Amino acid sequence: MASALDGIKVLDLSNYIAGPYAAMLLGDQGAEIIKLERPGGDPYRTAPGFAVWNRGKRSITADLTKKDGQQVARELAARADILLHSFRPGVPERLGVGYEALKELNPRLIYISITGWGEKGPFRDKPGYEPLIAAFGGAYIVQGSAENPTYTVLPYPSYFTALLVPYYAVTALLVRKITGRGQKIEMPLLNGILEAASNSIVDFPGVLRVPRSPLGTLPVYRLFKTADDWLFLGIGNVTFWARFALLLGHEEWLTDPRFEGAPWAVAPEHRQVLVDMVSHVLAAKSRDEWIALFRENDIPASPVLTVEEFLGDPQVLANKMVVELDDPVLGKTRQMGIGVTMPLTPGRIKGPAPTAGQHTDEVLGALGYSVNGIAQLKANGTV
16 A cells, blocks of 8 residues: 555745745655755754654755745645645745735645744744743743753753644545635644643642652653663652662662652752662662663663664664665764654655755756746746
8 A cells, every 4th residue: 555645745845944844744654755855955964863753755946035936836835735844934925925825826735833932922933942942831940940940952942842843734635625725733842842841731729740850750660870871760660669779789778767668759958878879889880781680680771872872772773773875975874764654544655855956957847847947036036
Protein backbone atom coordinates (compact mmCIF):
# COMPACT_ATOMS: atom_id res chain seq x y z
CA MET A 1 0.00 0.00 0.00
CA ALA A 2 1.15 3.56 -0.67
CA SER A 3 2.29 5.83 2.15
CA ALA A 4 -0.57 7.37 4.12
CA LEU A 5 -0.21 10.88 2.68
CA ASP A 6 0.82 10.07 -0.89
CA GLY A 7 -0.63 12.69 -3.21
CA ILE A 8 -0.84 15.40 -0.54
CA LYS A 9 1.08 18.53 -1.53
CA VAL A 10 2.55 20.77 1.17
CA LEU A 11 3.99 24.25 0.68
CA ASP A 12 6.41 24.97 3.51
CA LEU A 13 7.09 28.69 3.98
CA SER A 14 8.38 28.23 7.51
CA ASN A 15 11.82 28.74 9.00
CA TYR A 16 13.66 27.64 12.15
CA ILE A 17 12.33 24.49 13.88
CA ALA A 18 8.59 24.00 14.44
CA GLY A 19 7.28 24.49 10.90
CA PRO A 20 10.06 22.64 9.07
CA TYR A 21 9.90 19.77 11.57
CA ALA A 22 6.10 19.51 11.23
CA ALA A 23 6.37 19.50 7.43
CA MET A 24 9.08 16.83 7.62
CA LEU A 25 6.74 14.58 9.64
CA LEU A 26 4.12 14.94 6.91
CA GLY A 27 6.77 14.20 4.28
CA ASP A 28 7.92 11.04 6.04
CA GLN A 29 4.37 9.75 5.64
CA GLY A 30 4.34 10.39 1.89
CA ALA A 31 3.38 14.06 1.42
CA GLU A 32 5.26 16.02 -1.24
CA ILE A 33 6.95 18.99 0.45
CA ILE A 34 8.10 22.08 -1.41
CA LYS A 35 10.18 24.33 0.83
CA LEU A 36 10.05 27.93 -0.32
CA GLU A 37 13.00 29.87 1.07
CA ARG A 38 14.20 33.40 0.67
CA PRO A 39 17.24 33.79 -1.62
CA GLY A 40 20.17 32.67 0.50
CA GLY A 41 18.03 30.11 2.29
CA ASP A 42 16.42 29.46 5.66
CA PRO A 43 18.47 31.36 8.29
CA TYR A 44 18.60 28.13 10.34
CA ARG A 45 20.56 26.24 7.66
CA THR A 46 23.65 26.34 9.87
CA ALA A 47 21.91 24.41 12.67
CA PRO A 48 22.76 20.67 12.80
CA GLY A 49 19.05 19.84 13.04
CA PHE A 50 18.35 21.47 9.68
CA ALA A 51 19.48 18.28 7.96
CA VAL A 52 16.73 16.38 9.79
CA TRP A 53 13.87 18.91 9.82
CA ASN A 54 14.12 19.44 6.06
CA ARG A 55 14.97 15.98 4.77
CA GLY A 56 13.12 14.73 1.72
CA LYS A 57 11.90 18.19 0.66
CA ARG A 58 12.37 20.07 -2.59
CA SER A 59 13.70 23.61 -2.23
CA ILE A 60 12.82 26.66 -4.28
CA THR A 61 14.01 30.18 -3.51
CA ALA A 62 11.75 33.19 -4.00
CA ASP A 63 11.86 36.72 -2.65
CA LEU A 64 8.39 37.36 -1.23
CA THR A 65 9.08 41.08 -0.94
CA LYS A 66 8.90 41.22 -4.76
CA LYS A 67 5.71 40.88 -6.77
CA ASP A 68 7.13 38.13 -8.98
CA GLY A 69 8.15 36.16 -5.88
CA GLN A 70 4.68 36.56 -4.39
CA GLN A 71 3.19 35.35 -7.65
CA VAL A 72 5.32 32.19 -7.49
CA ALA A 73 4.14 31.55 -3.92
CA ARG A 74 0.49 32.07 -4.87
CA GLU A 75 0.75 29.69 -7.81
CA LEU A 76 2.23 27.03 -5.56
CA ALA A 77 -0.44 27.67 -2.90
CA ALA A 78 -3.16 27.31 -5.52
CA ARG A 79 -1.99 23.72 -6.10
CA ALA A 80 -1.23 22.84 -2.47
CA ASP A 81 -3.31 20.90 0.04
CA ILE A 82 -1.48 22.31 3.06
CA LEU A 83 0.54 25.49 3.61
CA LEU A 84 2.66 26.14 6.69
CA HIS A 85 4.31 29.41 7.66
CA SER A 86 6.07 30.80 10.73
CA PHE A 87 5.75 34.54 10.08
CA ARG A 88 4.72 37.04 12.75
CA PRO A 89 1.08 38.15 12.59
CA GLY A 90 0.49 40.60 9.75
CA VAL A 91 3.58 39.61 7.77
CA PRO A 92 1.84 37.04 5.51
CA GLU A 93 -0.66 39.69 4.41
CA ARG A 94 2.16 42.12 3.55
CA LEU A 95 3.87 39.38 1.53
CA GLY A 96 0.73 38.47 -0.41
CA VAL A 97 0.34 35.03 1.24
CA GLY A 98 -2.30 35.78 3.88
CA TYR A 99 -5.09 33.27 4.38
CA GLU A 100 -7.93 35.39 3.01
CA ALA A 101 -6.09 36.05 -0.23
CA LEU A 102 -5.04 32.43 -0.73
CA LYS A 103 -8.48 31.11 0.20
CA GLU A 104 -9.87 32.90 -2.83
CA LEU A 105 -7.37 31.06 -5.03
CA ASN A 106 -7.77 27.69 -3.30
CA PRO A 107 -10.83 27.20 -1.05
CA ARG A 108 -9.60 23.67 -0.19
CA LEU A 109 -6.30 24.93 1.24
CA ILE A 110 -5.44 23.99 4.82
CA TYR A 111 -3.46 26.98 6.03
CA ILE A 112 -1.33 26.51 9.15
CA SER A 113 0.01 29.56 10.96
CA ILE A 114 2.78 28.86 13.49
CA THR A 115 3.49 31.97 15.57
CA GLY A 116 5.25 32.57 18.87
CA TRP A 117 2.49 34.05 20.99
CA GLY A 118 -0.63 33.73 18.84
CA GLU A 119 -2.46 36.08 16.50
CA LYS A 120 -4.40 37.87 19.25
CA GLY A 121 -3.49 39.40 22.58
CA PRO A 122 -0.98 41.99 23.75
CA PHE A 123 2.12 39.96 22.74
CA ARG A 124 1.00 39.10 19.19
CA ASP A 125 3.65 41.32 17.57
CA LYS A 126 6.51 40.55 19.97
CA PRO A 127 9.46 38.30 19.12
CA GLY A 128 8.56 34.69 19.85
CA TYR A 129 11.98 33.23 20.56
CA GLU A 130 12.14 29.76 22.05
CA PRO A 131 13.40 30.55 25.59
CA LEU A 132 10.95 33.45 25.92
CA ILE A 133 8.01 31.14 25.24
CA ALA A 134 9.36 28.40 27.52
CA ALA A 135 9.96 30.84 30.39
CA PHE A 136 6.59 32.51 30.00
CA GLY A 137 4.77 29.18 29.68
CA GLY A 138 6.10 27.87 32.99
CA ALA A 139 8.50 25.27 31.56
CA TYR A 140 11.49 26.47 33.56
CA ILE A 141 9.48 26.51 36.79
CA VAL A 142 8.17 23.01 36.06
CA GLN A 143 11.70 21.81 35.33
CA GLY A 144 13.11 23.44 38.45
CA SER A 145 11.10 25.43 40.98
CA ALA A 146 9.85 28.95 41.58
CA GLU A 147 12.97 29.60 43.65
CA ASN A 148 15.36 27.91 41.24
CA PRO A 149 13.99 27.85 37.67
CA THR A 150 16.00 25.61 35.35
CA TYR A 151 16.85 26.62 31.79
CA THR A 152 16.70 23.72 29.34
CA VAL A 153 18.55 23.77 26.04
CA LEU A 154 16.09 21.51 24.23
CA PRO A 155 13.57 23.70 22.33
CA TYR A 156 10.47 22.15 23.88
CA PRO A 157 7.96 24.74 22.58
CA SER A 158 8.98 24.12 18.97
CA TYR A 159 9.18 20.34 19.29
CA PHE A 160 5.81 19.93 20.96
CA THR A 161 4.17 22.35 18.55
CA ALA A 162 5.70 20.50 15.60
CA LEU A 163 4.34 17.19 16.86
CA LEU A 164 0.84 18.64 17.22
CA VAL A 165 0.68 20.26 13.78
CA PRO A 166 0.43 17.03 11.71
CA TYR A 167 -2.37 15.81 13.97
CA TYR A 168 -4.45 18.91 13.31
CA ALA A 169 -3.45 18.97 9.63
CA VAL A 170 -4.71 15.42 9.10
CA THR A 171 -7.85 16.25 11.10
CA ALA A 172 -8.46 19.16 8.73
CA LEU A 173 -7.92 16.86 5.73
CA LEU A 174 -10.67 14.59 7.08
CA VAL A 175 -12.97 17.59 7.56
CA ARG A 176 -12.22 18.72 4.01
CA LYS A 177 -13.11 15.28 2.70
CA ILE A 178 -16.58 15.74 4.20
CA THR A 179 -17.15 19.44 3.56
CA GLY A 180 -14.91 20.14 0.56
CA ARG A 181 -13.51 23.16 2.42
CA GLY A 182 -10.11 23.99 3.84
CA GLN A 183 -9.56 26.12 6.92
CA LYS A 184 -6.99 28.15 8.81
CA ILE A 185 -5.23 26.48 11.75
CA GLU A 186 -3.47 28.67 14.31
CA MET A 187 -0.80 26.88 16.36
CA PRO A 188 1.30 29.21 18.57
CA LEU A 189 4.41 27.91 20.30
CA LEU A 190 2.91 29.18 23.57
CA ASN A 191 -0.02 26.80 23.16
CA GLY A 192 2.34 23.96 22.35
CA ILE A 193 4.32 24.34 25.59
CA LEU A 194 1.14 24.64 27.64
CA GLU A 195 -0.20 21.41 26.15
CA ALA A 196 3.12 19.68 26.82
CA ALA A 197 3.08 20.72 30.50
CA SER A 198 -0.56 19.80 31.11
CA ASN A 199 0.34 17.61 34.10
CA SER A 200 2.00 20.51 35.90
CA ILE A 201 0.15 23.55 34.62
CA VAL A 202 -3.09 22.77 36.40
CA ASP A 203 -4.67 24.48 39.37
CA PHE A 204 -7.27 23.29 41.87
CA PRO A 205 -7.64 23.30 45.68
CA GLY A 206 -5.07 21.02 47.29
CA VAL A 207 -2.97 20.44 44.18
CA LEU A 208 0.46 19.07 45.16
CA ARG A 209 3.41 21.16 44.00
CA VAL A 210 6.66 19.41 44.93
CA PRO A 211 9.83 21.54 45.11
CA ARG A 212 12.40 20.23 42.63
CA SER A 213 16.14 20.22 42.38
CA PRO A 214 18.07 20.26 39.08
CA LEU A 215 18.87 16.56 39.57
CA GLY A 216 15.29 15.43 40.06
CA THR A 217 12.22 15.62 42.24
CA LEU A 218 12.50 12.90 44.88
CA PRO A 219 15.26 11.08 46.80
CA VAL A 220 15.32 7.93 44.66
CA TYR A 221 13.78 9.33 41.48
CA ARG A 222 16.59 11.48 40.19
CA LEU A 223 20.08 11.64 38.71
CA PHE A 224 22.98 10.14 40.65
CA LYS A 225 26.74 10.23 40.06
CA THR A 226 28.44 6.84 40.13
CA ALA A 227 32.17 6.21 40.33
CA ASP A 228 32.66 7.34 36.75
CA ASP A 229 29.45 8.67 35.22
CA TRP A 230 25.77 9.51 35.69
CA LEU A 231 22.64 7.39 35.80
CA PHE A 232 18.98 8.05 36.47
CA LEU A 233 17.38 6.00 39.22
CA GLY A 234 13.62 5.60 38.81
CA ILE A 235 12.36 4.00 42.03
CA GLY A 236 8.68 4.75 41.60
CA ASN A 237 6.80 2.40 43.92
CA VAL A 238 7.12 0.48 47.20
CA THR A 239 8.03 -2.82 45.50
CA PHE A 240 10.98 -1.28 43.67
CA TRP A 241 12.02 0.60 46.80
CA ALA A 242 12.16 -2.61 48.85
CA ARG A 243 14.01 -4.48 46.11
CA PHE A 244 16.51 -1.62 45.76
CA ALA A 245 17.25 -1.33 49.49
CA LEU A 246 17.75 -5.09 49.85
CA LEU A 247 20.00 -5.28 46.78
CA LEU A 248 22.22 -2.53 48.18
CA GLY A 249 22.38 -4.28 51.56
CA HIS A 250 20.55 -1.53 53.41
CA GLU A 251 17.35 -3.17 54.57
CA GLU A 252 17.40 -0.78 57.56
CA TRP A 253 16.24 1.96 55.17
CA LEU A 254 12.91 0.14 54.96
CA THR A 255 12.21 0.53 58.68
CA ASP A 256 13.92 3.86 59.30
CA PRO A 257 11.14 6.23 60.54
CA ARG A 258 12.78 9.12 58.69
CA PHE A 259 12.01 7.44 55.37
CA GLU A 260 8.44 6.47 56.10
CA GLY A 261 6.36 6.82 52.95
CA ALA A 262 9.30 6.13 50.62
CA PRO A 263 9.81 6.35 47.78
CA TRP A 264 7.36 9.21 47.12
CA ALA A 265 6.28 10.64 50.45
CA VAL A 266 9.51 11.11 52.40
CA ALA A 267 9.18 14.23 54.57
CA PRO A 268 11.00 17.21 53.01
CA GLU A 269 13.44 17.55 55.92
CA HIS A 270 14.67 13.96 55.43
CA ARG A 271 14.95 13.83 51.64
CA GLN A 272 18.51 15.09 51.42
CA VAL A 273 19.60 12.61 54.10
CA LEU A 274 18.37 9.73 51.94
CA VAL A 275 19.89 11.25 48.80
CA ASP A 276 23.26 11.45 50.53
CA MET A 277 23.05 7.84 51.71
CA VAL A 278 22.18 6.52 48.25
CA SER A 279 24.84 8.73 46.63
CA HIS A 280 27.51 7.31 48.93
CA VAL A 281 26.61 3.73 47.97
CA LEU A 282 26.35 4.39 44.22
CA ALA A 283 29.74 6.11 44.17
CA ALA A 284 31.39 2.74 44.88
CA LYS A 285 30.80 1.22 41.41
CA SER A 286 30.87 2.39 37.80
CA ARG A 287 27.77 3.39 35.89
CA ASP A 288 27.81 0.30 33.71
CA GLU A 289 28.30 -2.01 36.71
CA TRP A 290 25.25 -0.53 38.42
CA ILE A 291 23.14 -0.60 35.27
CA ALA A 292 23.92 -4.28 34.71
CA LEU A 293 23.07 -5.07 38.33
CA PHE A 294 19.85 -3.06 38.29
CA ARG A 295 18.67 -4.59 35.03
CA GLU A 296 19.41 -8.08 36.31
CA ASN A 297 17.23 -7.36 39.37
CA ASP A 298 14.45 -5.46 37.55
CA ILE A 299 15.16 -2.12 39.19
CA PRO A 300 14.33 0.91 37.02
CA ALA A 301 17.50 2.77 36.06
CA SER A 302 19.04 4.21 32.94
CA PRO A 303 22.51 5.39 31.97
CA VAL A 304 22.82 9.03 30.97
CA LEU A 305 24.07 8.57 27.42
CA THR A 306 25.98 10.83 25.10
CA VAL A 307 24.60 11.31 21.59
CA GLU A 308 27.22 8.91 20.23
CA GLU A 309 26.28 6.24 22.78
CA PHE A 310 22.58 6.70 22.14
CA LEU A 311 22.89 6.39 18.35
CA GLY A 312 24.73 3.09 18.72
CA ASP A 313 22.58 1.59 21.46
CA PRO A 314 20.99 -1.80 20.59
CA GLN A 315 17.55 -0.67 21.79
CA VAL A 316 17.58 2.39 19.55
CA LEU A 317 18.75 0.29 16.61
CA ALA A 318 16.08 -2.32 17.31
CA ASN A 319 13.47 0.46 17.06
CA LYS A 320 14.97 1.45 13.68
CA MET A 321 15.40 4.99 14.95
CA VAL A 322 18.78 5.63 13.32
CA VAL A 323 19.14 6.10 9.57
CA GLU A 324 22.09 7.12 7.42
CA LEU A 325 21.65 9.73 4.67
CA ASP A 326 24.17 11.24 2.28
CA ASP A 327 23.67 14.97 2.78
CA PRO A 328 24.84 17.18 -0.12
CA VAL A 329 26.53 19.56 2.33
CA LEU A 330 27.41 17.48 5.39
CA GLY A 331 28.21 14.15 3.76
CA LYS A 332 27.14 10.93 5.46
CA THR A 333 24.91 11.73 8.43
CA ARG A 334 23.22 9.65 11.09
CA GLN A 335 19.86 10.99 12.18
CA MET A 336 16.55 9.91 13.65
CA GLY A 337 14.37 7.47 11.76
CA ILE A 338 10.57 7.48 11.55
CA GLY A 339 9.25 7.36 15.10
CA VAL A 340 6.03 5.44 14.56
CA THR A 341 5.47 1.90 13.27
CA MET A 342 2.52 1.44 10.89
CA PRO A 343 2.82 -1.82 8.96
CA LEU A 344 0.30 -0.92 6.24
CA THR A 345 1.72 2.56 5.63
CA PRO A 346 5.24 2.58 7.07
CA GLY A 347 6.30 5.84 5.44
CA ARG A 348 9.77 6.47 4.11
CA ILE A 349 12.51 9.06 4.15
CA LYS A 350 12.75 10.36 0.60
CA GLY A 351 16.22 11.79 0.86
CA PRO A 352 18.41 14.39 2.58
CA ALA A 353 17.68 18.07 3.10
CA PRO A 354 18.07 20.02 -0.16
CA THR A 355 20.48 22.83 -0.79
CA ALA A 356 18.84 26.26 -0.99
CA GLY A 357 17.02 26.55 -4.30
CA GLN A 358 18.14 23.11 -5.46
CA HIS A 359 14.79 22.45 -7.18
CA THR A 360 13.89 25.97 -8.30
CA ASP A 361 14.09 25.22 -12.01
CA GLU A 362 12.18 21.94 -11.63
CA VAL A 363 9.36 23.47 -9.55
CA LEU A 364 8.97 26.57 -11.73
CA GLY A 365 9.00 24.41 -14.85
CA ALA A 366 6.13 22.36 -13.42
CA LEU A 367 4.21 25.61 -12.91
CA GLY A 368 4.62 26.41 -16.60
CA TYR A 369 7.50 28.86 -16.49
CA SER A 370 9.72 28.82 -19.56
CA VAL A 371 13.50 28.53 -19.48
CA ASN A 372 13.77 32.20 -20.42
CA GLY A 373 11.19 33.16 -17.80
CA ILE A 374 13.15 31.34 -15.08
CA ALA A 375 16.37 32.97 -16.25
CA GLN A 376 14.73 36.39 -16.00
CA LEU A 377 13.56 35.71 -12.43
CA LYS A 378 17.10 34.69 -11.52
CA ALA A 379 18.56 37.75 -13.19
CA ASN A 380 16.39 40.17 -11.21
CA GLY A 381 17.05 38.36 -7.92
CA THR A 382 13.52 37.05 -7.43
CA VAL A 383 14.58 33.39 -7.19
